[in-house]
Amino acid sequence: MNFIVGMSKSAETVFINYMETHNLSMTPQRKLIVETFLKTEGHFSAEHLCRLVKEKASDIGQATIYRTLKILVESGLADSMDPGDGVALYEHAYGHQHHDHLICVNCGATVEIFDETIESRQEKVAEDHGYKLTRHRMFLFGLCADCQNGSH
Amino acid sequence: MNFIVGMSKSAETVFINYMETHNLSMTPQRKLIVETFLKTEGHFSAEHLCRLVKEKASDIGQATIYRTLKILVESGLADSMDPGDGVALYEHAYGHQHHDHLICVNCGATVEIFDETIESRQEKVAEDHGYKLTRHRMFLFGLCADCQNGSH
DNA sequence: TTCTATGCAAAATGTTTGCAATCAC
DNA sequence: GTGATTGCAAACATTTTGCATAGAA
Numbered sequence: 615m616n617f618i619v620g621m622s623k624s625a626e627t628v629f630i631n632y633m634e635t636h637n638l639s640m641t642p643q644r645k646l647i648v649e650t651f652l653k654t655e656g657h658f659s660a661e662h663l664c665r666l667v668k669e670k671a672s673d674i675g676q677a678t679i680y681r682t683l684k685i686l687v688e689s690g691l692a693d694s695m696d697p698g699d700g701v702a703l704y705e706h707a708y709g710h711q712h713h714d715h716l717i718c719v720n721c722g723a724t725v726e727i728f729d730e731t732i733e734s735r736q737e738k739v740a741e742d743h744g745y746k747l748t749r750h751r752m753f754l755f756g757l758c759a760d761c762q763n764g765s766h
Numbered sequence: 767m768n769f770i771v772g773m774s775k776s777a778e779t780v781f782i783n784y785m786e787t788h789n790l791s792m793t794p795q796r797k798l799i800v801e802t803f804l805k806t807e808g809h810f811s812a813e814h815l816c817r818l819v820k821e822k823a824s825d826i827g828q829a830t831i832y833r834t835l836k837i838l839v840e841s842g843l844a845d846s847m848d849p850g851d852g853v854a855l856y857e858h859a860y861g862h863q864h865h866d867h868l869i870c871v872n873c874g875a876t877v878e879i880f881d882e883t884i885e886s887r888q889e890k891v892a893e894d895h896g897y898k899l900t901r902h903r904m905f906l907f908g909l910c911a912d913c914q915n916g917s918h
Numbered sequence: 919t920t921c922t923a924t925g926c927a928a929a930a931t932g933t934t935t936g937c938a939a940t941c942a943c
Numbered sequence: 944g945t946g947a948t949t950g951c952a953a954a955c956a957t958t959t960t961g962c963a964t965a966g967a968a
Contacts, residue, residue: 639967641923660958675925680958698903700852700932701957716897725895732891735884736906743877744911745868751850752904754888759896791942791947813932827950832933852957853932 625652625691625708632689643674647682651692657703657715657724697753714751718758727754777804777843777860784841795826799834803844809855809867809876849905866903870910879906 623631629648633640650666664679683704686692693707697717713726732752740747775783781800785792802818816831835856838844845859849869865878884904892899 732887745908747908750906754902756897756899
């Protein structure tokens with residue numbers, strides 16, 4: 615379950631460090647939630663993570679899962695986004711470079727995208743308006759190749 | 767209150783046409799809500815529009831305002847967006863070209879932006895992944911000039 | 919021990935819906 | 944008249960919070 619990325623620390627180590635420096639204790643609940651989060655690839659809702667966690671320990675309350683997700687985001691292990699329907703989606707952030715998302719409006723298939731030209735134009739546009747850019751969100755919506763063809 | 771834009775129809779005309787072709791009736795409530803919407807510039811929430819409408823007619827229910835906002839979006843007069851906090855913001859869409867938004871994270875000042883290069887790269891990135899792009903949303907977050915300086 | 923974390927249930931938020939009464943055409 | 948529209952209140956979905964209990968260090 616470790617990320618082997620050169621000399622960088624594992625996600626677990628980063629999380630444990632964050633916990634220690636913030637006087638947060640490592641409870642079995644948090645351990646399970648973080649492990650489950652790290653094992654889950656892709657983009658998923660809090661509710662989806664809840665289901666996965668409760669499969670392993672049905673007595674964990676959803677409040678704890680939401681609270682731990684917040685810690686995961688603060689610690690830099692998770693990133694959260696809302697493509698527009700008011701439901702936050704989470705994904706791994708540690709060891710992952712910034713990217714935006716290309717989402718199929720029919721089946722939900724999501725591709726992580728990154729375009730240097732867009733990124734630098736964003737900086738420039740912000741500067742042109744006197745803004746100091748801190749972050750951005752970009753969602754491209756369309757029909758994926760599969761959905762353009764056959765079904766539905 | 768009319769938009770004088772060459773030969774194009776006024777927003778009211780477009781709305782009335784939409785109503786007729788969709789078998790929707792022009793009630794005094796809808797009339798007031800649409801008038802208020804058209805008079806309100808910028809980016810505002812449903813709740814903000816509710817307040818403005820209720821100042822004029824306190825007996826209009828919020829459900830009617832939400833329902834009318836939906837009609838406004840469907841008719842192409844309004845555009846709705848959610849910059850990320852789960853609250854939809856509305857703005858005029860009729861007679862306005864597409865644009866994205868640059869938002870001050872401190873004071874909320876919002877600038878409408880448009881960059882040809884970004885737009886065409888978005889198309890290309892989508893194509894490269896076999897997607898047929900239908901729409902996109904982009905939010906740039908940063909500190910506006912005012913907030914970089916003095917007050918906070 | 920002492921302060922933090924938990925689970926539960928209730929609250930908060932923004933939006934939508936069911937329904938009987940009302941209104942537009 | 945007839946079907947669409949309204950206001951109300953309740954329902955909704957997601958996320959957050961208060962609180963008494965339980966647990967970590």
